[in-house]
Amino acid sequence: MNYTVPDSGLTSLSAAELAEKIHSREVTSREVTQAHLDRIAETDDQVNAFLYVGAEQALAAADAVDASLDQGEAPASALAGVPLALKDLLTTTDAPTTAASKMLDGWMSPYDSTVTAKIRAAGIPILGKTNLDEFAMGSSTENSAYGVTRNPYDLERTPGGSGGGSSAALAAGQAPIAIGTDTGGSIRQPAALTNTVGVKPTYGTVSRYGLIAAASSLDQAGPTARTVLDTALLHEVIAGYDSFDATSVNRPVAPVVAAAREGANGDLSGVKVGVVKQFDRAGWQPGVMENYHAALRQLTEQGAEIIEVDCPHFDDALAAYYLIMPCEVSSNLARFDGMRYGLRAGDDGTRSAEEVMSLSRAEGFGPEVKRRILIGTYALSVGYYDAYYLQAQRVRTLIAQDFAAAYEKVDVLVTPTTPSTAFKLGEKVSDPLEMYNFDLCTLPLNLAGLCGMSVPSGFASDTGLPVGLQIMAPAFFDDRLYRIGSAYEAGRLVP
Ligand code: GLN
Numbered sequence: 001m002n003y004t005v006p007d008s009g010l011t012s013l014s015a016a017e018l019a020e021k022i023h024s025r026e027v028t029s030r031e032v033t034q035a036h037l038d039r040i041a042e043t044d045d046q047v048n049a050f051l052y053v054g055a056e057q058a059l060a061a062a063d064a065v066d067a068s069l070d071q072g073e074a075p076a077s078a079l080a081g082v083p084l085a086l087k088d089l090l091t092t093t094d095a096p097t098t099a100a101s102k103m104l105d106g107w108m109s110p111y112d113s114t115v116t117a118k119i120r121a122a123g124i125p126i127l128g129k130t131n132l133d134e135f136a137m138g139s140s141t142e143n144s145a146y147g148v149t150r151n152p153y154d155l156e157r158t159p160g161g162s163g164g165g166s167s168a169a170l171a172a173g174q175a176p177i178a179i180g181t182d183t184g185g186s187i188r189q190p191a192a193l194t195n196t197v198g199v200k201p202t203y204g205t206v207s208r209y210g211l212i213a214a215a216s217s218l219d220q221a222g223p224t225a226r227t228v229l230d231t232a233l234l235h236e237v238i239a240g241y242d243s244f245d246a247t248s249v250n251r252p253v254a255p256v257v258a259a260a261r262e263g264a265n266g267d268l269s270g271v272k273v274g275v276v277k278q279f280d281r282a283g284w285q286p287g288v289m290e291n292y293h294a295a296l297r298q299l300t301e302q303g304a305e306i307i308e309v310d311c312p313h314f315d316d317a318l319a320a321y322y323l324i325m326p327c328e329v330s331s332n333l334a335r336f337d338g339m340r341y342g343l344r345a346g347d348d349g350t351r352s353a354e355e356v357m358s359l360s361r362a363e364g365f366g367p368e369v370k371r372r373i374l375i376g377t378y379a380l381s382v383g384y385y386d387a388y389y390l391q392a393q394r395v396r397t398l399i400a401q402d403f404a405a406a407y408e409k410v411d412v413l414v415t416p417t418t419p420s421t422a423f424k425l426g427e428k429v430s431d432p433l434e435m436y437n438f439d440l441c442t443l444p445l446n447l448a449g450l451c452g453m454s455v456p457s458g459f460a461s462d463t464g465l466p467v468g469l470q471i472m473a474p475a476f477f478d479d480r481l482y483r484i485g486s487a488y489e490a491g492r493l494v495p
Contacts, residue, residue, distance in 0.1 A: 003043050003152040005226070010035035014337075015082045015176040015230040025069060029062035029081030033125050035082050036263050036268050040127065040174045048149050049159075049169040051088050053128035054095045058083055061125035062155035068123075078171045078257070078281035080123030082418040087166050089136055091210040092116050095126075100135045100144040100214050103342045103364030113150055113210020114242045115221050117177060122237045127175055130165030134366045135333065136186055136214045139438045142429050143368045151194060152427070153465055155213065157422040160190030163224070169196040170226055171485075177225045177234050183209060183218045184321055185417075185442025188454035192468025195456045197485065198224040200442075202475045203449035204249035207242035215328035216322075218446045228455060228486040231302055232260035233477070238456035251476065254282035259479035263486030269483060271305030274410030274462035278314045279441055287460030292416045296455050297490070299414075302491050306482075308409050311402040316395045317444040322393035323379050324447070329369075330376030336364060336473035371432065400448040407474045412484055415441045417454040417468035444474050453481040455488055 002211065006012045008134040010032050013021075019025045032244070037055050044050055075081070091097045091109035098104045112120070119126060131142035141149040141164030149164040151157040152172040159168040167190035168177035180187035182200035191198025199222045205219045213219060224233035229482045236257050275296065297304055338344040338360025346359035365373070379388035391487040406413055419440060446454045454468035469488065473480040 002292040003155065003172050005171065006039070010037045011347070013176065014227045015079055015233060018052040018082045018176055019079055022065070023069065023075050029065040029125065031164055031339055032081065033083045036175055039172070041478050043172050043174060044158065046150060046155055047083070047152055047172050047174070048147050049130055049167050049172065049174055051098060051100065051131050051146055052095050052127045052167070054126060057094050058125040058127050059178060061120070061123070061294055064219055065123045066264050075123065075404040077122035077124070077236060077237055079177065081125070082176055083125040083127045084119060085127050085130045085165050085166055085178040086116065086119070087178070087494045088131055088211050089132060089181050089318070090115050090179065091212070092129065094127070097129070098146070098214070099135045100132045100146055101364065101366070101369070102145045103336050105343060107342055109210070111210060114244060115238045116210060120237050124237065130163070130169055130178065132165055133162035134369050135212065135331070135379070136181055136183055137191060137361055137368050137372055138161040139435050140423070140425070140428065141165060142425065145366055148425055151422050153194065154422065157424055157465070158193065160193035160422065162186040164189050164249055166224055166363070167191055167198065168458070170194065170196045170224060177223070177230055179221060180224045181219060181221045183215050184325060185439045187222045187224060188442050188452055188468065188470060189439065190225050191454040193422040193466060195466035196224060196226050197228055197453065198222065199231055199235060199453045199481060200213040200446065200451060201235065201239060201478055202451040204247050205239050205478065206252065207245040209242055209244035209247055213332040216326045216332060217328060218325065219491070223433035226235050226487050228263070228482060229257070229260045232256040232482045254476060254479040256479050256482045259482040260486045263483040264490050266487050266490040267486050268299060268484065271304045272307055272410040273299055273304045273308070273484070274307050274309040274406050274413040276314060276413050276415050277308050277310050278312070278353070278417035284416070285460065285462065286468055287462030288416050288418070288420055291457055292469065295469045296414070296438060298491050299488065302487060307408045309409060309410040309413065310488055311406060311444070313395060313398040313402050314444050317399055317447055318373055318436060318440055318448050320392040320395040320399070321447060323388050324396065326372040326376035327380050327389050328376070328379065329372045333369065333373055336361065338364070367430070396447045399444050399456060403445070403448045403450060403474070411473070412480055415470045415473040417470040421460050421465035422462045441470055450475050451478045451481060455485040458492065
């Protein structure tokens, strides 16, 4: 059975096409929203992309857009009326926010995340909340407390993670646009595995207010869609300074939509594309590497100059990330203590607060979250702090320096997004290190706070499954991702 985007009908169209039809009143936002709700009803018992579907709220938001357009008002944004899927790590006042954890089962947030608020203000109906690895820790969505999400291209396989729900929703035609979050690859990696586009914006450019924190120095919400232009349109809706986020950067949003439109002419003359030597490996899946080298040839044909660059510390990103990330997790997740909100276990009136906290955390968190809390607590403890946490921070600086040196020579860097196409569900769950290894290519730029995109690169000849090309740009040059990603996408459309 085929669970990917239908060939015809409203759920087959891009967000830009849908917006055009809605704004010209050819169709209503209600019709478009209902079509996606129907598609979810048809397919989601198999795909399991959604943890919660908010049909009523979505239709009410659609009706509000239709009413304002009927009165001749200008659309609230370029995407007004086009429905969206929201990763369940961002708070919403009208739907539960769970982070795919038992710890927050049924929890209703008293406030909307800034990203949620911007989406609402842009007139974008929210279809529901999508599945993820618990607290965004994982690479396959198998760590969700509410069941795995399946890859619409092969239901036996993972859609990637942690944002497998959002990417699978796009690939299945359940939503034309979706929000993800990316701490070490959770937007780009699932995008690569589902033939969709995903962007990790520059750290500090999209507010983290109301994004449930995993690792605060790395987390960033970002846009996902099936085309580069749709991703750019959503990027402009969610980006911008927010005084509620202390790490928010007060500078103008990069002109990503203009860049996506400009890139559509396919011309890359004068663009210098750096190929990361460390991430061109013989041992990786042959079909992925073959696809990657074909992508490089295509970029050359489009006028780009390919330059090999050496990033000697990229290989250390994995070790550094899997120390820094758990350290921040161990601190951030201390708030889930069963006292103030979320699950409380064993509180029968006989136990001390400490016992109740301990029982609540034992019951509320899954094994991967516990593993990270333990690793992080250990690495931050007196006696190990210097050897682990501090050392990892030093490596982080070296990685940032590698990037800085590379960007003196090139405009962007490219790598395959993942070392293989989608793996089978269950294949890596018993081996955390194998799972961590899958993020090799996506982690470095989070450590350096830069931006990156995974853009569809066709299908691997050996597995027949989707492959992604990762494009990485310097901080605040998110527009370069869109210009080059859009050109690459346009080039691929030429037979
Ligand atoms: N897979 C990585 C991890 O498990 C990245 C997760 C993410 O980006 N949220 O930490």
